[in-house]
Amino acid sequence: MSPQPRVLKIMNVLSAVLVLAAFLMAMFYAPLEKVMGEVQRVFYFHVATAWVGMLGFIAAAVVALIYLRTQDLKWDVIGLAAVEISLVFFLIAIVLGSIWARPAWGTWWTWEPRLTTAAILEMIYLAYLLLRQGIEDPDRRARFGAVYTLLGGLSVPLTFVSIRIFRTIHPVVIGGGGSEKMSMTGSMVATMLFSIAVFSLVFVTLFWHRIRLGLFADKVEALKLKVTQ
Amino acid sequence: MVEIIEQKERPASNYLRAVTAIAWKDLAAELRSRELLSAMLVFSLLVILIFYFALELDVKARNSITAGALWVTFAFAGTLGLNRSMAVEKDRGCLDGLLLAPVDRSAIFFGKAISNLIFMLIIEAIVLPVYSVMYNINLFNLGLIGVTLLGSVGYIAVGTLLAAMSVQTRTRDVLLPILLFPLVIPVLVAAVKASSGFLLGLDMSEILPWLNILIVYDLIFIAVAFMVFDYVVEE
Numbered sequence: 001m002s003p004q005p006r007v008l009k010i011m012n013v014l015s016a017v018l019v020l021a022a023f024l025m026a027m028f029y030a031p032l033e034k035v036m037g038e039v040q041r042v043f044y045f046h047v048a049t050a051w052v053g054m055l056g057f058i059a060a061a062v063v064a065l066i067y068l069r070t071q072d073l074k075w076d077v078i079g080l081a082a083v084e085i086s087l088v089f090f091l092i093a094i095v096l097g098s099i100w101a102r103p104a105w106g107t108w109w110t111w112e113p114r115l116t117t118a119a120i121l122e123m124i125y126l127a128y129l130l131l132r133q134g135i136e137d138p139d140r141r142a143r144f145g146a147v148y149t150l151l152g153g154l155s156v157p158l159t160f161v162s163i164r165i166f167r168t169i170h171p172v173v174i175g176g177g178g179s180e181k182m183s184m185t186g187s188m189v190a191t192m193l194f195s196i197a198v199f200s201l202v203f204v205t206l207f208w209h210r211i212r213l214g215l216f217a218d219k220v221e222a223l224k225l226k227v228t229q
Numbered sequence: 230m231v232e233i234i235e236q237k238e239r240p241a242s243n244y245l246r247a248v249t250a251i252a253w254k255d256l257a258a259e260l261r262s263r264e265l266l267s268a269m270l271v272f273s274l275l276v277i278l279i280f281y282f283a284l285e286l287d288v289k290a291r292n293s294i295t296a297g298a299l300w301v302t303f304a305f306a307g308t309l310g311l312n313r314s315m316a317v318e319k320d321r322g323c324l325d326g327l328l329l330a331p332v333d334r335s336a337i338f339f340g341k342a343i344s345n346l347i348f349m350l351i352i353e354a355i356v357l358p359v360y361s362v363m364y365n366i367n368l369f370n371l372g373l374i375g376v377t378l379l380g381s382v383g384y385i386a387v388g389t390l391l392a393a394m395s396v397q398t399r400t401r402d403v404l405l406p407i408l409l410f411p412l413v414i415p416v417l418v419a420a421v422k423a424s425s426g427f428l429l430g431l432d433m434s435e436i437l438p439w440l441n442i443l444i445v446y447d448l449i450f451i452a453v454a455f456m457v458f459d460y461v462v463e464e
Contacts (some may be wrong), residue, residue, distance in 0.1 A: 009435050068460060123411040130407060134398030143460045147391055151387065151412055154453060158415040165438050166418060 011205045016126040018198040022048070022191075030191040040165075042100045044191050048199035050093035050118070055203050056086025057121065061153030064146040065192055076142035078215035079149060080132070085206050090118050113163040124152040247332040255314065263384040265313045268350045273306040277360055291364055296425035298379070299360065299368075300417055303353060307384055308406045310348050311392040313454065314341065320398040328462055338458040342389040349381050372427035372436070379418035383450055385414055389441025390454040393461050419443045 004012075026044040033040035060082035067075035097115065098108045109115070128148050135141040184192070259265055280298045284290060318324040318341075327337050357377075358396040363375040387407055423439035 068391075068457070085369065119361060120411050120414055127404075127407045127411060130400070130404060131394070131398065134400040134404060136399070140397065143463065147390075147394065147457045147460055148408065150457065151390075151450075154449055155387075155446075158442065159418075159448075160438075162415045162418040162442050165442070166422065192315045 008205070011201065011208070015198075015205045020196045021193045025191045025194060027220035031185055031187050033188075036100075036104050039100055039103050042096050044095040045143045045197040045199075046093055047177075047192055048195035049089045049096060051196050052199045052203040053086045053093055053118070053121075055152070055200065056082045056207075057090065057156070059207075060086060060149050062191060064153070067142060067146040068150070071139075072142075073142055073218070074215070076138075077090060077146060077218065078211055079142075079170055080148060081207055081210035081214055083125055083128055083149065084210060085203065086123060086146060089203075090122055090125075094118055094122075099153040111163075113166075114158055117156060117160045117164050119157055121152075124156070128152070198227075230397055237366040244336055246334060247330070247336040248339045248343065251327070252347070255274070255341070259344075259348070260276030260318075266348060266351060268313070269306045269348065269366060270355060271312045273302050273352055273356045273442065274359065276302045276305055276415070277356070277363065283351075291366055292429065293425065295360070295364070295366060295368075296428060299356070300342060300421050301357060303349070303377075303381070303408075304413070304417060305382075305385065306347055306352055306356075307388060308409060310352070311345060311385075311388045311409075312395070312402045312405050314345055314348070314398040314404070315389075315392040334459050334462055335455050338389060338393070338454060339394075341357055342385055342454075345389050346381060346385045349385060353377055353381065355459070366428075368428070370427050373424050376420055376423040376427065376440070376443070377446060379440070380416050381418040383443060383447040384413055386447065386450045386454050387416075388402070389392060395457070403462045415442055415446050419446070 022044070026041050030041065030044065032038065060079050063075050063079040063082060066081060094115070101110065102108050128145060130143050131148055132141050135144060231421070235253045277298070280294075280302075284294060284298070318327070328334065359372075388405075391408045391412070392405055395401060395408060398404055419439040419442040423436050423443065426436040428437065
């Protein structure tokens with residue numbers, strides 16, 4: 001097994017340090033939001049984790065297309081990595097959003113378009129993992145996985161649009177318009193952008209690790225096959 | 230020999246003939262056994278009965294819930310039919326035979342999708358009047374019938390593709406609804422809203438966005454299924 005490349009090692013350290021920095025920035029540098037109070041500070045990590053989830057979602061759909069074109073199993077490993085990271089980060093974003101929504105909207109959960117779409121997306125990811133689990137042949141598993149990710153990539157935007165129309169016809173009772181127009185000061189915007197940048201780095205680092213892990217797993221599988229033969 | 234040459238000269242009609250042959254095969258088999266339709270029908274009727282007890286569908290609730298209850302019924306009954314129609318092909322090795330036929334593989338998809346769509350429409354044609362009678366609500370509405378058709382097309386397009394995938398996995402029947410439902414949410418949302426819009430006699434401008442979503446979904450997923458079906462049946 002090849003050791004981690006130096007760039008990856010640097011990225012490990014940098015990710016850890018910068019996440020800590022973003023945390024401190026959200027806690028101490030960003031000013032206190034007057035209406036919502038301290039709980040608003042969760043917003044910075046919420047936006048950043050949702051951003052990483054989006055990155056993973058887009059990466060998975062693009063990689064699925066590439067896999068279907070090339071039929072190279074390497075792309076399947078990359079696609080699975082993107083889906084897993086996106087699954088975890090959307091879950092974190094939903095949980096952080098709930099923590100914020102409880103005091104701000106008065107409820108843990110509301111059927112808001114972004115929230116609902118994120119939840120449906122999690123279901124699609126879980127279905128994807130179940131689908132993969134049921135197939136032994138690696139080529140078929142990769143093909144079906146790619147097809148399913150592609151279908152998900154097309155259906156999720158439509159889901160978002162349909163839920164959004166759903167909400168505009170029916171007036172929003174809780175939350176909605178007012179809370180979305182959060183007026184942010186300069187240091188708040190800076191904290192948010194910094195968090196997004198940091199989490200993008202975390203995404204790349206994790207993505208790299210997960211792809212390495214996937215490739216190693218394939219190698220182990222191949223070696224096992226060699227031993228038994 | 231003459232026939233082969235003829236077929237080569239007219240690829241379009243050859244393709245259409247393959248599609249109708251596959252659809253016709255399914256319909257003829259179903260006409261004899263009636264396994265699939267009877268199962269779907271009994272299941273739908275049971276779901277409608279359960280809705281009565283679960284939601285206490287009194288006169289007031291009926292108007293607002295009918296569209297939702299109908300589409301839940303169709304969606305659940307639909308997975309039964311989709312599973313069965315693909316499992317039959319897989320179990321008796323028919324799929325391999327179909328794959329050997331010298332036609333474009335997407336013809337198999339369209340053939341199966343058309344027969345699945347016809348099964349679904351037959352069930353809907355029975356469920357709608359039965360629901361009307363049981364709940365004393367008039368469902369004979371051209372708009373509602375149009376929405377039912379549009380919704381079924383999108384549902385079946387994705388469903389046929391996913392059923393072809395799920396029969397080739399270890400978990401099989403269990404997997405189809407899990408794969409299918411998160412992907413057809415736009416169809417369900419739009420169909421339910423458009424159906425209840427027609428039932429409540431809303432203005433067309435409020436229904437139109439939903440019809441647009443249904444049409445866009447149908448077009449996108451028929452096109453995608455056409456493009457990726459090859460990858461699903463490849464050996």
